[in-house]
Each structure stands twice: as C-alpha cells, then as structure tokens.
Amino acid sequence: MALVSSTELTADQSEKLQLLIDALPTILTELDKPTYDEIFGHRIGIEGTPYVEVAIRNEILLKFLVASEYDLALAKEKLVLTMNWRGKFNVLSAAYVEDFDAELEKMGIVTEFPGNKDNFRVVTWNFYNNVKLTKSWFVGFKAEEAAGTQQEPNGSPGLQFLRWRIGLMERSLALLEFSDSDNTKMAQVHDYKGASIFRIDSDMKAATKEIIKLFSDHYPELLSKKFFINVPLIMGWVFGFFRAMGIISASTLKRFEVMHHGDVSGLFGEDNLPAVYNGGLENRKVPDIFSKTVKKEAIALPTYAKVLLQQQGKIEGAAV
Numbered sequence: 355m356a357l358v359s360s361t362e363l364t365a366d367q368s369e370k371l372q373l374l375i376d377a378l379p380t381i382l383t384e385l386d387k388p389t390y391d392e393i394f395g396h397r398i399g400i401e402g403t404p405y406v407e408v409a410i411r412n413e414i415l416l417k418f419l420v421a422s423e424y425d426l427a428l429a430k431e432k433l434v435l436t437m438n439w440r441g442k443f444n445v446l447s448a449a450y451v452e453d454f455d456a457e458l459e460k461m462g463i464v465t466e467f468p469g470n471k472d473n474f475r476v477v478t479w480n481f482y483n484n485v486k487l488t489k490s491w492f493v494g495f496k497a498e499e500a501a502g503t504q505q506e507p508n509g510s511p512g513l514q515f516l517r518w519r520i521g522l523m524e525r526s527l528a529l530l531e532f533s534d535s536d537n538t539k540m541a542q543v544h545d546y547k548g549a550s551i552f553r554i555d556s557d558m559k560a561a562t563k564e565i566i567k568l569f570s571d572h573y574p575e576l577l578s579k580k581f582f583i584n585v586p587l588i589m590g591w592v593f594g595f596f597r598a599m600g601i602i603s604a605s606t607l608k609r610f611e612v613m614h615h616g617d618v619s620g621l622f623g624e625d626n627l628p629a630v631y632n633g634g635l636e637n638r639k640v641p642d643i644f645s646k647t648v649k650k651e652a653i654a655l656p657t658y659a660k661v662l663l664q665q666q667g668k669i670e671g672a673a674v
C-alpha cells in the first residue's frame with residue numbers, strides 16, 4: 355500500500371519516507387519534552403500509539419521531507435525543532451483558546467470555498483493595509499529576540515500579533531485534508547490596498563521578519579500560492595526587498611505572485627467573492643469577504659489537539 359495518497363512517490367522517495375517513519379522512535383527521544391509529539395494538531399508517533407492516524411502522520415512527515423529535498427538527516431532535525439517550538443510556543447492555545455483584540459482580528463481571516471480544487475479551497479486573507487497598529491500588539495518583540503523566549507504572564511510566549519497570526523495559520527490547517535491532493539495546501543492573499551510605507555514601523559518590521567522565519571522553519575509545503583494584491587505601483591519594490599533578504603526559500607518564492615489590482619475571481623471563483631475582489635460585479639450573497647469568514651467556533655479541532663489542550667486544562671473535557 356502506498357504510504358501517502360496526496361501524491362505519487364517514486365520508489366526512491368517512498369524508501370526515504372519509510373526510513374523517516376522508521377526513525378520516529380529516535381526522533382521522539384530527541385524532543386525537549388517527550389510528551390509534546392504533535393504537529394498541525396496530529397500526533398507524530400509510532401503506529402499503534404493512541405491517536406496516531408498513520409495516513410495523516412505520513413503526509414505530515416512527507417511535507418518535512420520534501421522541504422528538506424529528501425535529505426533524511428535534515429528532515430529529522432526539522433521535525434524535532436518544529437515539535438519543540440510548537441510545544442514551547444503552545445500554538446494550539448493560540449489557535450483555539452486565546453482571545454485577541456477585535457481590531458487585531460480584523461487583520462486576517464480564513465475562508466473556505468468548497469467547490470475549489472488545486473489547493474484553492476482554504477484561503478487565508480491578510481489585510482495589513484489600513485488598520486491602525488496598536489502598540490500593545492508588539493511591545494516586547496525586541497526583548498523577546500534578546501532573551502530567547504519571553505514568557506507572558508498567561509504562560510504563553512510571544513506577543514499578541516505573533517500569537518494571533520500563528521493561531522490563524524493553525525486554524526486554516528485544521529480545514530485542510532492532508533491526504534487529498536486538491537486540499538493538502540492552502541492559498542494566502544495579502545491585500546495591500548492603500549498600504550503606505552510610512553505605516554510600517556519598526557515593530558511591524560520585526561514581527562514580519564519573525565513570522566516569515568517561523569513559516570519557513572515550521573510550516574513546510576502548506577502553501578499552494580500566495581497573492582499580494584492591490585500592491586500600490588510605488589510599493590512594487592518591497593517584493594524585491596523581501597527576496598533580497600534571503601530568508602524566503604526559492605521554492606516558496608516561486609509560489610508568490612504580485613498583482614497591482616484586486617480581481618482574484620479567476621482564481622477563487624466569481625460567486626465566492628465580493629465586488630472588490632471579483633472585478634466589480636455586485637454579489638448579494640457575499641457583501642464583503644468578512645461574511646465568508648470561517649469562525650473559530652466552527653472549526654473542529656483535530657482529535658489530538660483537543661487531547662493536549664484538555665491535558666493542559668485549557669479546554670473542557672476529560673484529560674485522557
């Protein structure tokens with residue numbers, strides 16, 4: 355039986371994936387906290403261990419292997435680093451438990467367009483354009499950089515903006531179906547309508563850099579395409595700036611597309627979008643993109659995510 359169903363692997367690739375699966379017992383002993391064996395809400399463990407869903411586990415392992423260009427040692431290292439970071443940051447709490455400022459929540463949403471194929475079904479939207487930034491979202495970012503991981507009073511490291519963005523990412527992942535070739539990745543849109551370079555202050559810059567790094571280290575092979583839309587002509591150079599920073603991999607850069615308009619109907623479907631994103635066609639069913647938000651409450655937690663949060667006493671239910 356094939357190890358994964360999202361894609362067809364060559365014999366060599368299958369062998370590498372099998373070797374990575376066989377290495378799991380060693381990988382798990384290298385974790386900072388042996389009890390934190392979770393990635394994207396799923397248990398990364400040996401077949402037969404409670405909550406290990408082999409098909410999903412294999413798909414997740416494959417993503418790390420592909421991102422490591424089938425270098426086994428590198429894939430193992432990335433897996434350990436990712437589980438350690440996830441445990442320390444407590445990503446699941448950011449995604450499913452913590453509440454954020456209402457203004458911050460306006461900076462991004464996740465939508466789902468069920469009929470879409472080619473990994474354009476789940477889409478995250480970020481509106482980093484005209485929201486007034488609030489200092490408390492960023493305070494301590496630099497302190498955190500200097501001191502490693504800063505613990506907040508509520509026991510959650512990192513600052514509001516970062517926790518909110520990672521939470522959004524995690525909830526989007528919960529809508530994917532890793533074994534389905536049409537739905538194993540998400541698309542992302544950044545709307546920069548009206549963006550001004552004068553609004554990017556140093557805190558936002560630090561946060562941006564940190565998020566880019568976290569996405570590249572810990573969220574491999576999850577992006578189908580990322581569209582930067584309504585980019586003002588005068589700000590086109592910003593893309594080149596990010597490329598020159600050298601922290602975004604070549605394979606990720608290939609998935610980026612810059613547009614100086616906001617018509618994405620050819621990508622996500624006219625009927626799914628409000629007038630601002632479908633070329634101006636009035637759409638009574640979708641007055642604005644926020645009406646398509648998949649709310650936090652509507653997202654089903656992956657089983658193991660629920661178990662871990664129950665064990666931490668962060669959500670109700672028997673800790674198993």
Ligand code: HEM
Nearest residue numbers: 482483546549550553562565566582585589592593596612
């Ligand atoms: C007001 C101006 C802007 C703000 C506040 C802003 C904010 C951000 C933030 C917070 C991220 C982190 C990644 C994420 O959340 O998905 C990001 C990533 C990025 N932004 Fe912007 N941005 C601005 C303007 C621009 C412009 C004009 C461009 C040009 C196309 C651009 C291109 C990028 C690129 C290429 C990334 C990396 C994406 C990734 O690695 O996933 N940004 N930006």
